[in-house]
Amino acid sequence: MTFNIDQLKKKIIYRSNYRGTKEMDKLLGAFTKKYINQLKQDELIDLEKLLDIDDTSLYNLFNGIDNEIKFDETNVLKLFKNFKYNNED
Numbered sequence: 001m002t003f004n005i006d007q008l009k010k011k012i013i014y015r016s017n018y019r020g021t022k023e024m025d026k027l028l029g030a031f032t033k034k035y036i037n038q039l040k041q042d043e044l045i046d047l048e049k050l051l052d053i054d055d056t057s058l059y060n061l062f063n064g065i066d067n068e069i070k071f072d073e074t075n076v077l078k079l080f081k082n083f084k085y086n087n088e089d
Contacts (some may be wrong), residue, residue: 003049005007005044008025008045009036009037009042009044011048012032012044012048012051013029013032013033013036013038015048015051016028016031016032016051017029017032018032019055020055021055021059023059024055024056024058024059026085027059027062027083027085028051028058030032030083030085030086031079031080031083031085032047033078034077034083035047037075043074043075043076044080046072046074046075046076046077047076048079050080052074053069057069059066061080062080062081062083
């Protein structure tokens with residue numbers, strides 16, 4: 001089985017824009033749009049795993065609010081925590 005990076009990117013883009021809450025749709029959609037073409041294959045897999053986390057936990061992580069969930073310190077997580085969301089994106 002071959003790894004299709006384009007299919008993975010499409011899946012990530014879709015999942016980041018259709019989360020369930022409008023706030024996370026916008027935040028993760030903008031984050032993904034900015035970084036999707038800069039990430040290596042293993043980082044795309046890390047981003048896909050990040051998208052498996054529920055909206056509340058991701059929102060709390062982004063805003064520096066304590067979470068019960070422990071996150072692996074990946075490059076993608078660091079990018080997400082430091083992402084500056086611009087409402088005009």
